[in-house]
Each structure stands twice: as C-alpha cells, then as structure tokens.
Amino acid sequence: MREFDYRRAHDVTGAVALLAADPDARYLGGGTNLVDLMKTGVERPALLVDVRELPLDRIEPTADGGLRIGATVTNSDLAVHPEVRRHYPALTQALLAGASGQLRNMATVGGNLLQRTRCGYFTDLSQPCNKRAPGTGCPAVAGEHHNHAVLGASDHCVAVHPSDMGVALTALDAVVSYESADGPGEVPVTDFYLPVGDTPHRETALPPGALITQVTLPAAPVAARSRYRKVRERASYAFAIGSVAAALTIEDGRIREARLALGAVASRPWRARAAEAVLTGAPADGATFAAAADAELAAARPLPHNGYKVTLMRNLVVSVLTELAGEDAR
Ligand SMILES: Cc1cc2nc3c(=O)[nH]c(=O)nc-3n(C[C@H](O)[C@H](O)[C@H](O)COP(=O)(O)OP(=O)(O)OC[C@H]3O[C@@H](n4cnc5c(N)ncnc54)[C@H](O)[C@@H]3O)c2cc1C
Numbered sequence: 001m002r003e004f005d006y007r008r009a010h011d012v013t014g015a016v017a018l019l020a021a022d023p024d025a026r027y028l029g030g031g032t033n034l035v036d037l038m039k040t041g042v043e044r045p046a047l048l049v050d051v052r053e054l055p056l057d058r059i060e061p062t063a064d065g066g067l068r069i070g071a072t073v074t075n076s077d078l079a080v081h082p083e084v085r086r087h088y089p090a091l092t093q094a095l096l097a098g099a100s101g102q103l104r105n106m107a108t109v110g111g112n113l114l115q116r117t118r119c120g121y122f123t124d125l126s127q128p129c130n131k132r133a134p135g136t137g138c139p140a141v142a143g144e145h146h147n148h149a150v151l152g153a154s155d156h157c158v159a160v161h162p163s164d165m166g167v168a169l170t171a172l173d174a175v176v177s178y179e180s181a182d183g184p185g186e187v188p189v190t191d192f193y194l195p196v197g198d199t200p201h202r203e204t205a206l207p208p209g210a211l212i213t214q215v216t217l218p219a220a221p222v223a224a225r226s227r228y229r230k231v232r233e234r235a236s237y238a239f240a241i242g243s244v245a246a247a248l249t250i251e252d253g254r255i256r257e258a259r260l261a262l263g264a265v266a267s268r269p270w271r272a273r274a275a276e277a278v279l280t281g282a283p284a285d286g287a288t289f290a291a292a293a294d295a296e297l298a299a300a301r302p303l304p305h306n307g308y309k310v311t312l313m314r315n316l317v318v319s320v321l322t323e324l325a326g327e328d329a330r
C-alpha cells in the first residue's frame with residue numbers, strides 16, 4: 001500500500017481546494033470501498049481528504065415537498081429516517097438490502113454513489129482491465145462474466161454498477177449536487193453515470209475533483225407506493241445479481257404513473273423508460289407488466305454465461321409490479 005497523507009476537511013471550499021491542488025488526492029467517506037481498493041493497489045492516492053466532518057450530514061425537507069440529503073449522511077441514518085420510510089419506501093428497502101449493518105453505519109451517500117464495480121478483473125492487478133488501465137482489454141467478455149451486464153455494455157467493458165441505493169434514487173428522479181473548483185453544479189442521477197462506450201474508465205459526469213454535497217429527492221406522490229426487490233446468491237451480505245425499484249399509481253384499474261429502474265444489469269442503475277412507456281395508461285394487469293418487461297429487455301445483449309439475467313429480470317419486474325398493484329388496490 002502506498003504511503004499517503006491524511007487531512008480532515010472542515011468546510012466544503014477547503015475540501016475542494018485540497019483536491020484541486022493535488023490530482024492524486026481522493027475524498028474519504030466511510031472508506032468501506034476506497035480503503036479496500038487501496039489495500040489491493042487499485043487505488044493509490046497520495047492524500048486522503050476526510051469529508052465526514054463537513055456540515056453535510058443533514059436530511060431536510062425542501063420547499064416543494066421533497067427531501068435534501070447531505071452527502072455524508074450514513075446509509076443507516078438515511079434508511080431509517082421517518083420521511084424516507086413514509087414517502088420513499090423503495091429507498092429504505094434498497095439501503096437495508098445493501099452490505100451489512102456495520103458497513104451501512106460507515107458508508108455515506110456520496111461514497112455509495114461512487115463505489116466501484118465488483119468485477120473480479122478490475123480488482124486483480126495481474127489482469128488487464130480497460131476500466132482500471134485504459135486500453136489493456138476486457139478479459140470479462142470471454143472470461144468470467146456471470147454477474148456482468150446485459151444492457152448498455154460495450155466490447156470495452158461489461159461490468160455492472162453494484163449500488164442498491166443508486167437504483168432506488170434512479171427510479172425516484174434524484175438530483176446529485178456537487179461543488180467543484182469551477183463552482184457548484186447539479187446533475188440528475190439518470191445522467192450521473194456516463195455511457196460505457198470505449199471509455200469505461202470515465203464513469204461519472206462529475207468534474208475532476210468535485211465533491212458531492214447533497215442528493216435531492218423531488219416530491220413524488222407516486223413514490224409512497226414504491227418497492228425495491230433484490231435477488232442475490234446468498235440471503236444477505238451479497239451484491240445483487242438483479243434488482244428492481246418500482247413505483248405505481250393506479251386509478252380505476254389503469255396505471256396513471258409508473259417508475260421503474262433495474263439494478264445489476266448495466267454499468268449504471270438502469271432507468272427502464274421503455275417499460276414505463278408501456279405501463280403508463282395501460283390496465284394494471286399481468287399482461288401489461290409482462291409487455292413492459294419485454295419492451296425494456298428487448299435491448300438486452302447477454303453474454304454466453306449471463307443469459308439467465310434476462311429471464312430473472314423479466315420475472316422480477318412482473319412480480320414486483322404485481323405486488324405493487326395488489327397493494328394499490330387495498
Ligand atoms: C463486504 C461488502 C459488501 C457490500 N455489499 C453491498 C451491497 O450489497 N450493496 C451495495 O449497494 N453496496 C455494498 N457494498 C458497498 C458499500 O455500499 C460501499 O462500500 C459504500 O456505500 C461506499 O461508501 P463510503 O462512504 O464508505 O465510500 P468510500 O469508500 O469512502 O469512497 C468511495 C468513493 O467515493 C468517493 N467519495 C466519497 N465521498 C465523496 C463525496 N462526498 N464526493 C465525491 N467523492 C466522494 C471516494 O473518493 C471514493 O472514490 C458492500 C461493501 C462491502 C465491503
């Protein structure tokens with residue numbers, strides 16, 4: 001492990017200035033991903049700027065009925081917040097489905113969004129990997145890829161994004177705010193992760209050295225009836241092999257509003273716009289739900305060993321929407 005300096009930031013401007021002055025510096029949230037990557041040599045920062053004492057640990061209502069979530073709020077605190085539980089239950093469920101209690105007590109909102117892929121080649125320095133070392137190749141395409149992407153991938157990288165929280169935030173139209181050396185900015189979470197293309201090492205729309213300061217959830221009455229369901233190879237303490245965040249509003253048996261995002265299928269949490277278009281205005285029944293899943297998964301391009309994900313996701317989408325429709329009818 002490379003020797004590194006450690007600084008504790010007390011204000012946002014100071015934190016951003018430290019990163020601007022040193023391209024080898026990294027922000028430190030809970031450290032649950034970054035420190036692991038430092039131990040294996042995937043990350044080799046010269047300086048860690050600890051952001052946990054910044055005044056970004058609040059969850060507050062916004063004037064228009066949404067919620068503003070500071071970037072250093074822990075995953076545990078966010079999961080149990082009464083407003084999140086009441087108005088955005090899919091977010092609580094997604095957070096509680098992630099990692100373990102101990103990890104959630106450390107992990108922050110900003111760090112969760114920026115956690116890196118769990119692709120085994122990415123963390124194995126003896127292997128090539130376009131994401132870690134651009135231009136070296138992607139051994140996963142012809143190698144071990146049973147939990148890799150079926151949507152939106154390229155020959156250059158087929159890794160999936162591992163965040164559960166990010167899938168719920170994507171369905172809920174969250175907006176990420178940041179501060180950079182050039183000033184503040186914001187980006188919808190649906191545009192936060194860049195398409196893979198031939199630059200899988202460029203992962204997000206954040207300017208270099210930018211600090212995530214908050215995530216804003218807009219008011220969304222539809223989200224009060226929302227759900228997150230995760231499929232994994234063990235009952236707990238495992239990353240998803242597929243997940244769904246969904247919300248539905250049904251009136252007179254027809255779907256008035258639908259939100260759907262899929263996890264562990266792409267390099268980013270995947271907003272299922274094609275499925276939403278089929279759902280909106282259609283009867284809330286099994287045929288509609290199956291048609292919606294098929295519309296989204298028509299774009300799937302599975303690899304030899306991950307074709308099961310297409311069937312898994314179809315069944316998961318239909319099952320979660322059926323459950324939500326039943327809940328709506330009560
Ligand atoms: C054993 C294990 C199991 C796990 N299982 C799951 C799971 O099932 N589901 C799931 O979703 N996750 C899972 N995780 C991942 C976990 O959720 C992440 O490690 C965690 O959310 C990262 O948050 P952190 O604050 O610790 O980030 P850190 O490790 O501190 O940082 C991660 C990255 O974000 C950057 N960063 C941190 N804060 C900011 C900020 N405010 N602005 C800009 N950059 C920032 C850092 O520089 C770093 O690049 C698991 C992790 C482990 C170790």
Ligand code: SF4
Pocket residue numbers: 117119120121122128129130131132137138139140141156157158159200
């Ligand atoms: S899938 Fe992406 S992260 Fe994995 S080896 Fe290929 S380029 Fe690297």
